Amino acid sequence: MRTLPLFAAPLLAATLLLAGCSPTETSPTETMLSERTDAMPVEANDTDVHFIGMMVPHHQQAIDMSDVLLASDVDDPALRDLAQRIRDGQQRENGQMNAWADEWGIDADMELHSRHIANGMVSPGVYESFTTLEGEALRTRFLELMHFHHQEVIAMTQDQVDNGGYAPLREMAAEMIAVQTAEMAEMEQMYGGVPTP
Numbered sequence: 001m002r003t004l005p006l007f008a009a010p011l012l013a014a015t016l017l018l019a020g021c022s023p024t025e026t027s028p029t030e031t032m033l034s035e036r037t038d039a040m041p042v043e044a045n046d047t048d049v050h051f052i053g054m055m056v057p058h059h060q061q062a063i064d065m066s067d068v069l070l071a072s073d074v075d076d077p078a079l080r081d082l083a084q085r086i087r088d089g090q091q092r093e094n095g096q097m098n099a100w101a102d103e104w105g106i107d108a109d110m111e112l113h114s115r116h117i118a119n120g121m122v123s124p125g126v127y128e129s130f131t132t133l134e135g136e137a138l139r140t141r142f143l144e145l146m147h148f149h150h151q152e153v154i155a156m157t158q159d160q161v162d163n164g165g166y167a168p169l170r171e172m173a174a175e176m177i178a179v180q181t182a183e184m185a186e187m188e189q190m191y192g193g194v195p196t197p
Contacts, residue, residue, distance in 0.1 A: 037105040045165035049106050051173065052097045053113030054156060059090040059097075061121050062149055065142065068131050074139045082186055086146070089179060093172060100169070120152025122197075140191075147187045147195040150180040 040049075066087035070080060101110050117123060122130070122145055133141055157180075160173040188194055 040104045040106075041166055043165045043167070044104065044169075045163075047160060047163045048166045048169050049104070049109050050113075051156065051160040051164060051169065052101050052106070053109045054116065054118065055153075056094055056097050056101070056110065057114050057116065058119055058121055058149075058153055059094045061127070062090050062146065063087050063094070065127070065130065065146060065149070069138065069142045072138050073134055074142075076139055076190075078186075079139060079142070079190055082183060082190075083142070086183065093176070096172070097169075100166075119156050120149040122149070143187050143191045144195040144197045147184055147191070148197040150184050150187075154180065 036044075063086075066083040069083040070087065074080065101107070126145075130138075130141055130145060154177055157173045157176050161170055161177070164170045164173065
């Protein structure tokens, strides 16, 4: 499985909590669409390839953040249940998306997007700081970061629903939107309002 490296780094400024992509993503090489591979289904298109490449590391970070919460001393059954559901659901989806990526032979695209920090993902420094928290501080920060993580990726997921060519991936994307929207509502209830990172 391809995962986004989460290496330690000094804590970045709060503005790097990442609404957008890293600067390297704006270069012509980074934004270039891949050529079709012979192994891709006839109906699959560049939107499908881009979505898989971007969503796999995005999911992996949510899995990693959930693992931190689940391994912690946070004693909140509802939040622990939510973190477990996020972890299990996104792990399952990553397994399927990685299987499609392998079948389609899009390793170059997967490698390209594995370096991107976008659509609500947190920087290595912010993640490292998150892993040092405990108790109520960790509970609060998890809700803030995960809500932002969900919220910011919905536009990309809707683009897959609207413009993707591969029907099973479009269906998965639609389910992602429904599940993550419901999870955001749960987080808002637990937080007592809309969490802000």
